[in-house]
Amino acid sequence: MNNRLKLSKILYKSFFAMAIVSVLLTAVSLTVAFWFVIAENVMFNLESFIRFLPGILITILFVFAICMVMAKYFTHRIIKPIENMRQNPEENLYKELIPLAETISSQQKQIKKQFQRLQIEKDKIATLIDNMSEGFILIDLDKNVLMSNNSASKLLGSSSKKILYETLDEYSCNEVVSECVDSAISGESKSGDVTIKGKALQIIANPVYSNDRQNGVICLIIDISAKKKAEKMRREFTANVTHELKTPLTSISGYAEIIASGLVKSDDIQGFAKKIHKESGRLLSLISDIMELSQLDERFSDETFAPVDLSLIANEVVEDLRSNAEKHNVKIAIDAVQSVISGDKNQIYELIYNLCDNAIRYNKPFGSVKIIVTDDDEHPCVKVADTGIGIPEKHHKRIFERFYRVDKSRSKETGGTGLGLAIVKHIAERHGGRVFLESDETGTVFTVEF
Numbered sequence: 001m002n003n004r005l006k007l008s009k010i011l012y013k014s015f016f017a018m019a020i021v022s023v024l025l026t027a028v029s030l031t032v033a034f035w036f037v038i039a040e041n042v043m044f045n046l047e048s049f050i051r052f053l054p055g056i057l058i059t060i061l062f063v064f065a066i067c068m069v070m071a072k073y074f075t076h077r078i079i080k081p082i083e084n085m086r087q088n089p090e091e092n093l094y095k096e097l098i099p100l101a102e103t104i105s106s107q108q109k110q111i112k113k114q115f116q117r118l119q120i121e122k123d124k125i126a127t128l129i130d131n132m133s134e135g136f137i138l139i140d141l142d143k144n145v146l147m148s149n150n151s152a153s154k155l156l157g158s159s160s161k162k163i164l165y166e167t168l169d170e171y172s173c174n175e176v177v178s179e180c181v182d183s184a185i186s187g188e189s190k191s192g193d194v195t196i197k198g199k200a201l202q203i204i205a206n207p208v209y210s211n212d213r214q215n216g217v218i219c220l221i222i223d224i225s226a227k228k229k230a231e232k233m234r235r236e237f238t239a240n241v242t243h244e245l246k247t248p249l250t251s252i253s254g255y256a257e258i259i260a261s262g263l264v265k266s267d268d269i270q271g272f273a274k275k276i277h278k279e280s281g282r283l284l285s286l287i288s289d290i291m292e293l294s295q296l297d298e299r300f301s302d303e304t305f306a307p308v309d310l311s312l313i314a315n316e317v318v319e320d321l322r323s324n325a326e327k328h329n330v331k332i333a334i335d336a337v338q339s340v341i342s343g344d345k346n347q348i349y350e351l352i353y354n355l356c357d358n359a360i361r362y363n364k365p366f367g368s369v370k371i372i373v374t375d376d377d378e379h380p381c382v383k384v385a386d387t388g389i390g391i392p393e394k395h396h397k398r399i400f401e402r403f404y405r406v407d408k409s410r411s412k413e414t415g416g417t418g419l420g421l422a423i424v425k426h427i428a429e430r431h432g433g434r435v436f437l438e439s440d441e442t443g444t445v446f447t448v449e450f
Helices: 002-040 047-083 094-129 150-156 173-184 225-261 266-298 310-327 344-361 408-414 420-430
Strands: 134-140 145-147 189-198 199-210 213-223 306-309 329-338 338-342 370-376 383-386 434-440 445-450
Touching: 002 047, 002 306, 150 199, 150 213, 173 189, 173 199, 189 225, 189 434, 199 225, 225 266, 306 310, 306 344, 310 329, 310 344, 338 344, 344 370, 344 383, 344 445, 370 434, 420 445
Parallel strands: 329 370
Antiparallel strands: 134 145, 134 213, 189 199, 199 213, 306 338, 370 383, 383 445, 434 445
């Protein structure tokens, strides 16, 4: 655009100069003619010259005006084809400009292709960054925010609308983020952990180099709440496993030591042996449940899934637990219709068995347990209802945690491991199901909906 204006000015000045020259030539011509007239007519006087002077001036102005109009006209006419080359380089009126027009056209096409390619790459990068679950912030060496995504704003609790060149302190005033970025600006990568609005976040800041020169910092914000929770659960699980295994082992070791020392009467040996047998059985149950949970944690494939009839599994569980129910003076019954799901037969058996075993274990004398299997085509369902002691509402949220017990003394008496309901929840989730709990002082109902 500036080049076109410069060319117009040059041409206009050229034609204007030509106009001035034309006027001067006209003036000279008129002057020569005037003196020629004087030479021919000696009687010419000053009054005649004055009368003749306006005509000369008008002629000069007229010639000047015509020259100005022609200068402007020819300038526009010459410039117009060159100006049109900007829109249509291939169309021009000058053969001398054809090579230039072809070069311009070729360069325009290349620039257009490169621009489209860059736009596609830019859209790809923007889409990737905006859809990242991790927060992403690009910062220059002056701590201005050049780019950020929605995840970063949400994780850091920022109300920013991605204003270009907004400073980091305006975007987020978190000290850990600022420290990590300052370290990266100095050329050293740094990470740190911080908790914002109940979420555990990991901040990672790395310097960005271009041609061996640092020109910015990339800051990633990762939500590690699930990781922290899993680590906490593993620590608690390890501590609980250690405690739970230590208790029966200590008892077995103590009884065995007493027997080995010879301090036990022959009549009491049988009683000690029964206690050792009971504690070893509890130990085996613990180990079995722990192994079951470990296997469930590692199984992610559904290759073992096959059609499973819940009613047949429920009947099998009732038959296997009937003698145990009679031992506890509990009546067990079943009300089931055919209900087929895709699942692992052994795990479904384990799920129903654990629910029924708990219902018998924590029931009242002469109580009852009922298994109900329904199928409404959308959500096959298994319910286990008992008339037991019930579970207080304050324990409902934690009842499925590993080793969590409502009544620890009663659980120890009945031989519970504290892992049965955790296994139930694990199996239900692996089969895409949910577990619901309803309980009061008259009994408890566990519902597993697939």
